[in-house]
Amino acid sequence: MGSHRNALVAAVRQELAVARGAARAVLAAAETARGEAQQRRRLVRDAYATCLNQLAEARDTARRDIQRRFQYETAKLAGNVRRLAALSATGAAAAPWRLWSPSEPERGVRPGLLRIGTIALDDASPVPALVPLLDAAHLDLDGPAAVTDGIITGLLLRALGSTRPGDVQLTVYDPEHLGGTLAAFAPLGIGFVGPGGLGAMLDETVEHICRMNETVLAGSSRSEPWRVIVLLADVDDLTPGQRAQLDRITRTGVACGVHLVARGVRLTDHQTVVRIDAGSRRCDVTGDLEISLDPPPPADRVVAFCKATAERMRAGPPPAQLADLSPATFWAESSAHGLIAPIGDSTDGSLIDVPLGDDPPHALIGGPSGSGKTNLIYAWLAALATRYGPSELALYLLDFKEGVSFARFVPGPRDPSWLPQVRLAGINVNGDREFGLAMLRHLGEELRTRAQAAKRHDASKLAELRAEDPAGAWPRIVAVIDEFQVLLGGRDAVADEAVTLLEDLARRGRSQGIHLILASQDVSGIEALWGRSGLVGQFTLRIALPKARRILADNNLAAAVIPRHHAVVNTESGTAGANLVVRLPDAGDRLVWRTLQRRLWRLRPDGCDEPRLFDGDAVPVLPATCRPAGAIPDASAPVGSSPGAVLGERIDVAARPARLRLGRMPGRNLAVLGTRTDEACDVLAAAALSLAAQGPAHFSVVCLDRDAGGAAARLIAELPSADWYDELPDLAELDIPHYVLGYALDAGADQGALRRLLTDGPEQRTHVLGWWRSVSRLRDSLGGPASRLDPIGAWVALDVQGADLAPLYPQPGGPAWYPRTRRALFFDRSVHRTPEVIIPYEVNSDHT
Numbered sequence: 001m002g003s004h005r006n007a008l009v010a011a012v013r014q015e016l017a018v019a020r021g022a023a024r025a026v027l028a029a030a031e032t033a034r035g036e037a038q039q040r041r042r043l044v045r046d047a048y049a050t051c052l053n054q055l056a057e058a059r060d061t062a063r064r065d066i067q068r069r070f071q072y073e074t075a076k077l078a079g080n081v082r083r084l085a086a087l088s089a090t091g092a093a094a095a096p097w098r099l100w101s102p103s104e105p106e107r108g109v110r111p112g113l114l115r116i117g118t119i120a121l122d123d124a125s126p127v128p129a130l131v132p133l134l135d136a137a138h139l140d141l142d143g144p145a146a147v148t149d150g151i152i153t154g155l156l157l158r159a160l161g162s163t164r165p166g167d168v169q170l171t172v173y174d175p176e177h178l179g180g181t182l183a184a185f186a187p188l189g190i191g192f193v194g195p196g197g198l199g200a201m202l203d204e205t206v207e208h209i210c211r212m213n214e215t216v217l218a219g220s221s222r223s224e225p226w227r228v229i230v231l232l233a234d235v236d237d238l239t240p241g242q243r244a245q246l247d248r249i250t251r252t253g254v255a256c257g258v259h260l261v262a263r264g265v266r267l268t269d270h271q272t273v274v275r276i277d278a279g280s281r282r283c284d285v286t287g288d289l290e291i292s293l294d295p296p297p298p299a300d301r302v303v304a305f306c307k308a309t310a311e312r313m314r315a316g317p318p319p320a321q322l323a324d325l326s327p328a329t330f331w332a333e334s335s336a337h338g339l340i341a342p343i344g345d346s347t348d349g350s351l352i353d354v355p356l357g358d359d360p361p362h363a364l365i366g367g368p369s370g371s372g373k374t375n376l377i378y379a380w381l382a383a384l385a386t387r388y389g390p391s392e393l394a395l396y397l398l399d400f401k402e403g404v405s406f407a408r409f410v411p412g413p414r415d416p417s418w419l420p421q422v423r424l425a426g427i428n429v430n431g432d433r434e435f436g437l438a439m440l441r442h443l444g445e446e447l448r449t450r451a452q453a454a455k456r457h458d459a460s461k462l463a464e465l466r467a468e469d470p471a472g473a474w475p476r477i478v479a480v481i482d483e484f485q486v487l488l489g490g491r492d493a494v495a496d497e498a499v500t501l502l503e504d505l506a507r508r509g510r511s512q513g514i515h516l517i518l519a520s521q522d523v524s525g526i527e528a529l530w531g532r533s534g535l536v537g538q539f540t541l542r543i544a545l546p547k548a549r550r551i552l553a554d555n556n557l558a559a560a561v562i563p564r565h566h567a568v569v570n571t572e573s574g575t576a577g578a579n580l581v582v583r584l585p586d587a588g589d590r591l592v593w594r595t596l597q598r599r600l601w602r603l604r605p606d607g608c609d610e611p612r613l614f615d616g617d618a619v620p621v622l623p624a625t626c627r628p629a630g631a632i633p634d635a636s637a638p639v640g641s642s643p644g645a646v647l648g649e650r651i652d653v654a655a656r657p658a659r660l661r662l663g664r665m666p667g668r669n670l671a672v673l674g675t676r677t678d679e680a681c682d683v684l685a686a687a688a689l690s691l692a693a694q695g696p697a698h699f700s701v702v703c704l705d706r707d708a709g710g711a712a713a714r715l716i717a718e719l720p721s722a723d724w725y726d727e728l729p730d731l732a733e734l735d736i737p738h739y740v741l742g743y744a745l746d747a748g749a750d751q752g753a754l755r756r757l758l759t760d761g762p763e764q765r766t767h768v769l770g771w772w773r774s775v776s777r778l779r780d781s782l783g784g785p786a787s788r789l790d791p792i793g794a795w796v797a798l799d800v801q802g803a804d805l806a807p808l809y810p811q812p813g814g815p816a817w818y819p820r821t822r823r824a825l826f827f828d829r830s831v832h833r834t835p836e837v838i839i840p841y842e843v844n845s846d847h848t
């Protein structure tokens with residue numbers, strides 16, 4: 001029994017031990033699992049925390065990024081807005097009051113926007129809040145009267161201060177305060193409309209708009225001032241009629257320069273109406289952005305401005321500057337139908353155009369010395385040269401004054417530029433009327449060429465010729481002759497031919513696009529023209545400077561009353577009633593001119609040649625082509641049948657050399673006559689050198705005057721084949737031409753030898769080129785008073801009076817010739833009907 005119990009106990013113990021062991025194992029496993037779970041939880045927690053941190057960091061970075069981009073974009077946008085604002089509103093239209101002053105707009109610039117306050121932007125400095133008005137909008141203001149009236153005062157001051165005096169006309173309807181609200185503007189002569197005057201004012205404005213529309217539809221541009229009508233009322237108590245008129249004005253006014261600025265009177269909805277709400281500080285233009293409104297301008301500033309402006313209005317606008325005559329784009333005009341260019345402005349500041357074309361074709365300018373003719377011509381040429389390029393306009397300029405007024409148009413030592421349209425300029429021409437004649441002859445040739453081309457193309461005027469012959473070069477030609485009376489003065493062959501040519505050019509130039517502008521200070525010159533009705537009748541454009549006489553019709557006294565620097569322009573031959581008074585800009589400033597000319601010069605097309613300059617004070621140098629160069633031609637080289645001896649420069653447009661043909665004919669000798677040693681030596685040297693340049697020749701030099709010895713020796717040194725003789729050589733048989741150059745042959749040349757050479761020489765190709773100091777001495781050296789002068793076929797006279805030349809001249813009394821320095825009269829019996837004036841070349845420069 002006991003052992004059974006013991007066994008039972010042992011079994012129970014055993015089982016208990018097993019159970020306990022199992023329980024312990026389970027417990028241990030559970031604890032391990034718990035430990036692992038805890039570990040996992042820790043890991044997850046850590047990961048979660050890391051994740052949160054990372055997210056927070058990423059979010060911060062993203063936010064910072066967005067903020068940065070936002071700030072950048074905002075700053076960029078604000079910058080753009082600011083730049084746009086600066087372009088849209090400048091000077092007085094935009095400056096804050098403490099910096100404010102009126103600003104004159106540039107000519108032709110449209111009005112911009114006006115500032116009423118600023119708009120604050122996050123982190124960026126505020127941008128101006130701008131509203132349109134002139135040429136753009138009506139303004140309808142709402143809000144407390146004290147604020148809106150301040151805004152209106154500011155807007156008006158900005159509009160007036162950024163336009164020219166008189167450009168804006170103000171009308172104020174202020175029934176409550178009877179104009180008191182805007183009384184500071186009274187000095188400008190504003191129209192105050194009383195309580196009962198609104199209807200009439202609206203009716204008149206509607207009429208005005210109708211008139212404006214008529215003008216604009218007729219094609220003219222608007223020249224009237226802007227009308228700004230300010231309506232200040234607290235209640236909108238318009239009659240139906242007034243309301244209808246106001247609505248009409250609202251719909252149509254802006255296009256005609258009529259603008260409403262209304263407070264308390266609601267303007268009808270229209271695209272031109274901009275509403276400003278002073279209460280909420282918003283406006284249509286700036287949308288939801290709140291405007292920090294500017295305070296009203298200081299009252300003393302408004303008063304001071306209005307007084308100063310009223311003063312300037314009384315004085316009128318300042319005259320135009322030279323630059324105002326230039327168009328916005330250079331060389332954009334066609335001259336096919338004429339030339340139109342302003343020469344100045346009228347007293348209201350508008351530019352006055354002067355036409356040249358089929359009507360009027362030519363212009364006459366007159367005014368006493370110092371009245372501004374040259375200045376007027378400069379201004380006119382500047383306006384023409386900036387509008388019409390060299391293919392549209394060619395200028396020929398001649399100044400008979402003692403002076404160089406046209407020298408600025410041609411290259412000079414300090415300025416290489418020239419006016420590209422100028423083909424020819426003559427300066428210091430006062431002594432050389434022949435050059436005026438040469439220019440007229442050249443234009444006469446051009447007239448003939450054009451007339452023939454017109455005939456070929458069946459064209460009756462330049463516009464038609466240009467249309468028919470688009471490839472041809474047919475610019476309009478304008479020839480300006482200052483002090484033209486010098487050319488016509490004197491009853492001589494030059495004056496006669498000049499008048500004939502002028503008459504032809506004036507009559508036929510109109511249809512061929514050749515226009516003359518003649519200027520004179522001299523009444524007698526103009527009176528001389530009056531005698532030639534065929535000529536003067538063509539000059540229908542008259543420009544009279546102050547105190548000009550006989551330029552306008554006798555009963556037209558306008559020139560007597562205009563002030564300095566003004567001109568009367570009349571396109572109807574000076575008849576009273578057709579006057580336009582022009583204020584002329586100062587066009588004399590060299591620097592301003594040079595800047596303009598340089599711009600034009602840089603625009604010149606390829607192949608635009610320098611103008612030909614004739615300077616009456618310059619002495620031309622013997623061209624290199626007229627000097628022997630290179631190897632000495634040998635005797636077998638061909639000799640022309642009649643080599644030409646160059647004697648000097650012809651006074652013509654092409655500056656050609658004057659040549660004396662020396663063929664194998666009797667009389668082919670040359671006598672240089674006069675006492676001016678240098679010039680005589682130059683004529684002989686030019687002749688000899690040019691002959692030597694043309695082929696093989698032998699020269700025999702005889703010099704009987706010591707003063708000419710140096711020149712003769714220098715000539716020998718330059719001639720390829722020459723001998724020095726102390727007396728005239730005998731007539732020798734040579735295979736090549738032989739030229740005997742005799743210096744001062746009146747000083748003891750052998751009469752017999754001289755006669756033999758002169759008479760028999762030319763047929764044997766021996767020619768005498770001799771210098772005698774007077775005609776009587778020439779005669780003496782040929783045997784005395786009864787001697788014949790036929791062997792002298794050509795002569796060049798220096799300081800010899802015309803009458804003294806009678807024995808050498810086919811017509812009795814001799815040629816008309818009044819000697820002048822560096823000019824010579826050249827007569828070749830075999831080619832000339834009348835002698836021609838030449839300029840002896842400078843051959844060696846040591847005597848000038």
Ligand SMILES: Nc1ncnc2c1ncn2[C@@H]1O[C@H](COP(=O)(O)OP(=O)(O)OP(=O)(O)O)[C@@H](O)[C@H]1O
Pocket residue numbers: 367368369370371372373374375376401521565566584585586587588
């Ligand atoms: N519109 C102007 N504004 C300012 N100055 C001017 C104006 N017109 C002319 N002048 C000046 O007046 C002076 C005389 O002008 P200008 O030489 O043009 O007169 P002119 O009639 O050609 O005289 P003259 O016949 O004696 O040569 C010059 O000094 C010129 O600069």
